Each structure stands twice: as structure tokens, then as C-alpha cells.
Amino acid sequence: MKPAILIAVMAAVTMLLRFLPFLIFRKQTPPYITYLGKVLPSAIIGMLVIYCLKDVNLTTHPHGLPELIAAACVVGLQVWKRNTLLSILAGTAVYMILVQFAF
Amino acid sequence: MIDPETCYKIEAYNTQVVRKMNKQIIKQAFWKSLPVMAGYIVLGIGFGILLQKAGYGVLWAFAMSTFIYAGSMQYVGVELISGGASILTTAFTTFMVNARHLFYSISMIDRYKDAGKYKPYMIFALTDETYSLLCDGHAPAEGDPNQYRFFVSLFNQCYWVTGSVLGSLLGAVLPFSTAGIEFSMTALFIASFTEQWLTSHDHIPALTGLLGTLICLVIFGSENFLIPAMFLITLILTILRRREEKAI
Numbered sequence: 620m621k622p623a624i625l626i627a628v629m630a631a632v633t634m635l636l637r638f639l640p641f642l643i644f645r646k647q648t649p650p651y652i653t654y655l656g657k658v659l660p661s662a663i664i665g666m667l668v669i670y671c672l673k674d675v676n677l678t679t680h681p682h683g684l685p686e687l688i689a690a691a692c693v694v695g696l697q698v699w700k701r702n703t704l705l706s707i708l709a710g711t712a713v714y715m716i717l718v719q720f721a722f
Numbered sequence: 723m724i725d726p727e728t729c730y731k732i733e734a735y736n737t738q739v740v741r742k743m744n745k746q747i748i749k750q751a752f753w754k755s756l757p758v759m760a761g762y763i764v765l766g767i768g769f770g771i772l773l774q775k776a777g778y779g780v781l782w783a784f785a786m787s788t789f790i791y792a793g794s795m796q797y798v799g800v801e802l803i804s805g806g807a808s809i810l811t812t813a814f815t816t817f818m819v820n821a822r823h824l825f826y827s828i829s830m831i832d833r834y835k836d837a838g839k840y841k842p843y844m845i846f847a848l849t850d851e852t853y854s855l856l857c858d859g860h861a862p863a864e865g866d867p868n869q870y871r872f873f874v875s876l877f878n879q880c881y882w883v884t885g886s887v888l889g890s891l892l893g894a895v896l897p898f899s900t901a902g903i904e905f906s907m908t909a910l911f912i913a914s915f916t917e918q919w920l921t922s923h924d925h926i927p928a929l930t931g932l933l934g935t936l937i938c939l940v941i942f943g944s945e946n947f948l949i950p951a952m953f954l955i956t957l958i959l960t961i962l963r964r965r966e967e968k969a970i
Contacts, residue, residue, distance in 0.1 A: 637823045663853075672908060693913050698916060706909065
């Protein structure tokens with residue numbers, strides 16, 4: 620019974636966070652919020668990049684090298700081909716090869 | 723005056739056009755969602771395996787991925803459930819881990835305004851990845867953009883649920899090492915970041931997000947930096963508002 624309740628709590632809180640802004644600013648969106656809506660997307664993507672890399676340890680072996688090389692591949696491919704799926708698949712493959720065989 | 727026969731034919735033709743357009747929209751939504759497919763199925767499998775090992779089978783995996791539908795939170799959730807956490811701890815942890823969704827929703831208020839019947843599900847399904855696919859605002863020139871966004875959201879959740887169920891069933895019987903496959907998530911965000919950088923001429927918001935978060939990571943450590951980072955980013959962007967509104 621307990622796990623089901625905990626899952627319900629997680630679902631309810633997550634839903635609350637997703638719906639709350641839509642409920643609060645239902646009638647009219649203040650200009651400040653509209654402004655945030657314009658600038659936040661690229662800022663949050665930047666935040667998520669760091670969030671994904673938060674556990675990379677630069678002081679011990681392999682000093683974040685697999686992440687750095689794979690990330691460079693993703694950026695390079697994206698600039699070159701502009702194909703998101705290709706960049707992701709290639710970058711992930713490079714990373715898997717690096718952590719399994721190179722480091 | 724049009725005779726009933728012609729009228730019927732026109733109507734049938736119109737229905738056909740609408741159906742064809744719907745099919746077109748769904749097809750384009752599917753293509754848009756493809757980059758998330760690999761990441762979600764793989765991460766879903768990881769989650770399913772983890773939950774299975776904690777003693778909760780396929781129905782639990784299905785229920786969590788259907789009703790919670792928040793990637794990193796579900797990973798944390800496995801620990802909460804198996805560790806017998808209290809309801810209060812669970813609620814607070816969920817709030818902290820998922821607080822960033824407030825920001826996603828805020829930035830989608832205008833875009834989702836006229837989504838009508840699609841809106842509740844689109845808000846429910848606004849995950850990191852769905853957000854990263856839809857926040858650039860692109861939609862097919864023809865057809866209903868909200869129907870398109872609805873299907874992108876729906877396809878993404880299908881991948882996530884499928885991955886979770888697969889992981890739960892397969893367990894650890896995969897014939898090859900999947901070590902490092904979690905990088906697909908990182909790669910998705912890096913690719914989105916690069917793409918936004920290439921399409922936008924104002925890089926201040928992107929840099930604020932990247933550097934603001936980095937500063938908070940250094941100061942607060944990897945466990946507690948997310949909330950301060952969100953405050954710092956909002957603060958900086960608020961201070962820069964006048965300058966930025968000219969730049970946009």
C-alpha cells in the first residue's frame with residue numbers, strides 16, 4: 620500500500636508544478652512573465668547541460684576526458700550537419716566506446 | 723445552387739483533406755520526436771531494471787512512467803520507495819527535483835494558450851526532453867500546431883513507458899554492455915543548446931544559464947545547486963531585462 624501512496628504523492632507534486640503557472644496566469648500573462656518565457660528556454664537548456672555533467676570528476680582519472688571528447692563531437696556534428704538525432708547517436712556511441720575501451 | 727450530390731462530394735473531399743493533413747501532422751510529430759526515442763527507451767530501460775532490482779515489477783514500472791512521467795524523479799523515486807521514505811520527504815524531494823518544471827510551464831504559457839482539448843495532456847507531459855523539442859516554437863506551416871505538439875508529447879511518453887516496461891521485463895539479460903549509454907541524455911541537451919546557439923543572435927540567455935549554473939555547482943556542490951541556479955538565472959535575466967528586450 621505504501622509504495623502506491625508514495626507514487627501518488629510524486630505524481631501529484633509533479634503535476635502541481637507543471638500546472639501551477641498555467642492556473643495562476645490564466646487570464647493575462649504579465650509582461651515580465653512573457654519576457655521570462657522568451658529568455659528562459661535557452662538559459663534552461665544551458666542549465667540542463669551542466670546538470671547532466673554535474674557528477675563528472677575533473678580531479679581523478681579520467682579527468683572528464685570522455686565527456687569532453689563526446690561533447691565536442693556532438694557540438695561539431697551539430698554545427699556541421701544540423702541533424703540533432705545524428706549528433707546524439709554519434710556522441711553517445713563515441714562516449715560508450717571511450718568509457719568501455721579507452722579509459 | 724449546388725445539388726446535394728456535389729455537396730456530398732465536396733464534403734467527402736474536405737474530410738479526406740483533413741484526414742490527410744492529420745496524418746501529415748502525426749508523421750511530422752513522429753520525426754520531431756525521434757531524437758528523444760533513443761534516449762527515452764534507453765533511460766526507461768535503465769529505470770525499469772533499477773525498479774525491478776528494488777523488488778517492484780513491471781506493473782509498478784508502468785504505473786510510475788504513466789502517472790509521474792518525470793525521468794530523473796523516477797530514478798530518485800526508486801530509492802524513496804525501496805527505502806520506505808515518509809510521505810512528507812517524498813513530497814519535498816519531488817518538489818526540489820522537479821521545481822524546474824515551473825520554469826518550463828511559465829515559458830510555455832503563451833505558446834499553449836490556444837491548445838484547447840490538447841492542453842491538459844500537453845501540460846502534464848511537459849518533460850525536460852519534450853520541452854527541449856518544443857521550446858524553439860517550430861511547427862509545420864500547415865495544420866494545427868497544437869495537434870502537432872500534442873503528438874510530439876504523446877510519442878515521447880510512449881517511448882518512456884515502453885522503455886520502462888522493457889527494462890523491467892528484460893532485467894539484466896542484455897547481451898552487451900550498455901555502460902555509458904546514459905550520455906544520450908547529455909548529448910540531447912548539448913545538441914539542443916548548440917542548435918539554439920546557431921539559430922539565435924542573442925547569446926546572453928544561453929550563457930547566463932550555462933555560467934550561472936556552473937557557478938552554483940562550484941559554490942553549492944552537485945547535490946544542492948539546482949535551486950540556487952534557478953534563482954541566480956532568473957535574477958540575472960531580470961536585471962538584464964531592459965537590455966534583453968531590445969535585443970530580442
